[in-house]
Amino acid sequence: xxxxxxxxxxxxxxxxxxxxxxxxxxxxxxxxxxxxxxxxxxxxxxxxxxxxxxxxxxxxxxxxxxxxxxxxxxxxxxxxxxxxx
Amino acid sequence: xxxxxxxxxxxxxxxxxxxxxxxxxxxxxxxxxxxxxxxxxxxxxxxxxxxxxxxxxxxxxxxxxxxxxxxxxxxxxxxxxxxxxxxxxxxxxxxxxxxxxxxxxxxxxxxxxxxxxxxxxxxxxxxxxxxxxxxxxxxxxxxxxxxxxxxxxxxxxxxxxxxxxxxxxxxxxxxxxxxxxxxxxxxxxxxxxxxxxxxxxxxxxxxxxxxxxxxxxxxxxxxxxxxxxxxxxxxxxxxxxxxxxxxxxxxxxxxxxxxxxxxxxxxxxxxxxxxxxxxxxxxxxxxxxxxxxxxxxxxxxxxxxxxxxxxxxxxxxxxxxxxxxxxxxxxxxxxxxxxxxxxxxxxxxxxxxxxxxxxxxxxxxxxxxxxxxxxxxxxxx
Numbered sequence: 001x002x003x004x005x006x007x008x009x010x011x012x013x014x015x016x017x018x019x020x021x022x023x024x025x026x027x028x029x030x031x032x033x034x035x036x037x038x039x040x041x042x043x044x045x046x047x048x049x050x051x052x053x054x055x056x057x058x059x060x061x062x063x064x065x066x067x068x069x070x071x072x073x074x075x076x077x078x079x080x081x082x083x084x085x
Numbered sequence: 086x087x088x089x090x091x092x093x094x095x096x097x098x099x100x101x102x103x104x105x106x107x108x109x110x111x112x113x114x115x116x117x118x119x120x121x122x123x124x125x126x127x128x129x130x131x132x133x134x135x136x137x138x139x140x141x142x143x144x145x146x147x148x149x150x151x152x153x154x155x156x157x158x159x160x161x162x163x164x165x166x167x168x169x170x171x172x173x174x175x176x177x178x179x180x181x182x183x184x185x186x187x188x189x190x191x192x193x194x195x196x197x198x199x200x201x202x203x204x205x206x207x208x209x210x211x212x213x214x215x216x217x218x219x220x221x222x223x224x225x226x227x228x229x230x231x232x233x234x235x236x237x238x239x240x241x242x243x244x245x246x247x248x249x250x251x252x253x254x255x256x257x258x259x260x261x262x263x264x265x266x267x268x269x270x271x272x273x274x275x276x277x278x279x280x281x282x283x284x285x286x287x288x289x290x291x292x293x294x295x296x297x298x299x300x301x302x303x304x305x306x307x308x309x310x311x312x313x314x315x316x317x318x319x320x321x322x323x324x325x326x327x328x329x330x331x332x333x334x335x336x337x338x339x340x341x342x343x344x345x346x347x348x349x350x351x352x353x354x355x356x357x358x359x360x361x362x363x364x365x366x367x368x369x370x371x372x373x374x375x376x377x378x379x380x381x382x383x384x385x386x387x388x389x390x391x392x393x394x395x396x397x398x399x400x401x402x403x404x405x406x407x408x409x410x411x412x413x414x415x416x417x418x419x420x421x422x423x424x425x426x427x428x429x430x431x432x433x434x435x436x437x438x439x440x441x442x443x444x445x446x447x448x449x450x451x452x453x454x455x456x457x458x459x460x461x462x463x464x465x466x
Contacts, residue, residue, distance in 0.1 A: 020465040041264035042222070045319050048266070061259065061316030064266045 006055060006079045007072050013050050014072070018043055029073040034066045044069060051075070057082040094153055098160045104133050105164035113167045113293065117438055120285075120292045122249050124207075126170055131204010135161065136174055140186055144194050145202035151328075151394045152387065154178075155335040159383075162339025166435060168442035169293030171336040176245050176294075176449075177201060179329040181208030181254050184270065188313035188321050197252055197272060209250035211241035211299050212322060218243075219455050222265040222319055226301060228257035233308050235271060237301040240283070245449075247282050247297035251275050255299065256318045268318035272310040279304030290441030323400075329450045331389035331403035334410040337446060338386060341379045341414060344421045344439060348372060352424060362424075371420045378413035385409050401463040408456035411446035418443040 007029065015024055018038050033039045039047060047069060048059055057079065068078045090098070108129045116123060130136060138154035140146025147154075161171055185198045200206040217223045226239025237257050244253070253273045260267040273280055283298030313321045349372060352363035362368050389406035393399035418440030422429035429436040447453045 041266070042319075045265050045323075049320060061263075061266070061314070064263065064316060 006076045009054055010051070010072055010075050013047070013054075014038070017046065027072070029076075030071050032070055033072075034070045039069075051079065055079055055083070090156065094156055097153070098156055101133075101135075101157045101160040102164040105161050108133070109161075109165040109167065109170070111167075114432060114435065114438070116167070117169070117292045118432075120287065120295060122173070122246070122293055122295050123167065123170055124249065126167065127173070127207065128204050130170075130174060131202070136178060136182070136204055137202030139178070140182060140198060140202050144186075145199040151332065151390050155332050155386070155390050158332070158335035159339040162336030163343050164339070166343075166438075167293055168336065168340060168439065169291040172291050172333075172442075172445075173207075173246050173294040175333045175336060176210065176329070177208045179332050180210035180325050181252075183328045184254060184312060184321050184325040185272065187324060188270070189272075190309075192309065193272060193312070201252070206251040207246055207249055209244050209246040209253045210325075211244045211247075211253050211255040213243045214240060215242050219452060221322070222268060224256060224258060224268065225261070226255070226257040227261075228259050228269055228271065230259070230308075231305075234305045235269075235308060235311065237271065237273070237279070237304040237306055239301050241299040241301075243286065243296060243449075244299050245291075245294050245296050247299055248285060248295040253280075253299065254312060255301070256322060257301075258318075259315060263316065265319035266316050268322070269315050270312035270318040270321045271306050272312050273301075273304065273306055274310075277304055277306060289444060290438070291445050326450065327393055327399045327403045330407040330456070331386065331393050331399065333450055334407065334414065334446055335386060337410055337414040337443070338379065338383050340439060340443075341375070341382070341417045344417050344436075345372065345375045345379060347436075348375065348421050348424050355425075368424060371424055375417050375420050378417060382406075382410040382413040398463075401460060404451075404456040404459035404463075407450060408453050408460070411443070412453060414443040414446055415440070 011027055014027060014033065015022065019027060034044065044066065048064055052058055069075055109126050111123065111126065134147045135157065137146035138149050138157055139151050142148040158175060165171060182198055182201050185193055189198065201208045212221055214224050214226060216225065226237060226241065228235045228237050239257060241255060252275065254270060255273055256268055256270050258267040259269055279302045281300040281302065283300045286296040286298065288296060352368050352372065353361050355362045385406040389402040392402035421436045422440055425434060425436055428434050
């Protein structure tokens with residue numbers, strides 16, 4: 001499967017900040033990050049700030065819904081929507 | 086790696102010491118007893134440029150880098166015995182002025198930062214609540230957008246300088262379900278309808294820095310006073326806490342140096358069993374421990390400020406510095422009392438006040454245990 005453009009960078013951020021020492025192969029596009037307990041509420045803030053800085057987008061308060069950031073695939077989808085705006 | 090200050094920085098340090106000795110001397114024993122804040126001394130510090138040190142000149146600041154500012158605050162701690170006044174100044178600089186500088190609009194900087202830099206106004210920071218201290222982001226103060234205003238409701242506690250402050254940075258949540266991402270920062274002026282300073286909180290130390298609760302009852306804050314983006318108050322708070330943890334104990338370094346010099350002098354002059362007590366190994370070891378703690382604390386604090394200034398893992402460095410400097414200050418104060426025996430316990434000799442003042446440093450800006458938690462997080466435990 002070909003990963004969409006945002007996925008490698010976001011995956012590396014998740015591995016570095018929340019899954020240090022884990023096997024990278026276990027983090028797939030559908031691994032639940034928030035509902036799976038990998039990223040907590042403070043971690044979500046760090047993740048959103050990383051995405052804004054890395055991809056030059058801004059998320060409004062109402063857009064910062066855990067459902068939009070629960071998997072690498074969901075993150076990629078919302079990034080693509082934001083970039084298309 | 087360079088460990089020396091420049092000639093200009095050294096000269097400024099000497100100027101700060103001379104200013105403090107000339108302009109900041111007063112009856113601190115009496116004001117500590119009465120819990121009295123020295124607004125006149127605050128004004129003199131503003132006139133000299135202390136509060137504005139690391140902020141842009143266009144907003145009344147001194148335009149210095151953060152390390153130079155910290156060096157000046159350390160010099161103040163050495164030459165001024167009013168730890169409460171210096172705590173008040175540092176708390177305003179790092180938890181009120183810095184977030185306005187880094188996240189505020191140009192209009193907010195003109196309206197608030199300039200008055201805070203010059204000492205015309207006093208600023209305070211309200212985050213803690215009766216049920217959210219170390220767990221800061223579980224705050225309950227609510228903010229609701231109504232037209233061009235936000236309406237705030239809630240109570241803040243342990244707010245340093247609340248009884249005397251003119252303007253407050255406070256945090257409230259627009260949606261508690263969002264946790265940290267629901268929190269938003271606001272700048273609230275003292276005369277805002279619905280804003281009240283609540284009961285005073287009397288303390289063990291730092292008594293010349295008055296503390297109180299804040300009560301927000303349908304407090305209407307103009308949207309123009311929102312600090313940073315909606316839902317990004319946690320980002321504002323975390324950033325200012327990194328500055329605060331790294332920098333707020335600069336004056337403690339100066340205070341520890343003063344304690345050490347005073348204790349060495351006392352030990353040389355005080356005679357027991359026919360000799361100066363400085364000849365007893367037990368006293369020597371206490372003095373050596375004070376010296377070693379001071380040197381280690383100083384290096385860690387400078388490194389934390391450098392890390393924040395250059396954006397190199399600032400959070401961990403600040404937590405390590407806060408933990409070590411605060412614990413070192415308490416031990417230094419205890420040693421200073423022990424070396425003096427009964428005289429150290431007496432109010433008139435001023436060693437006991439330094440010790441009482443130091444205890445607070447292990448609690449404010451995150452307790453020592455919370456600093457350990459932050460450091461543990463950096464270890465990915």
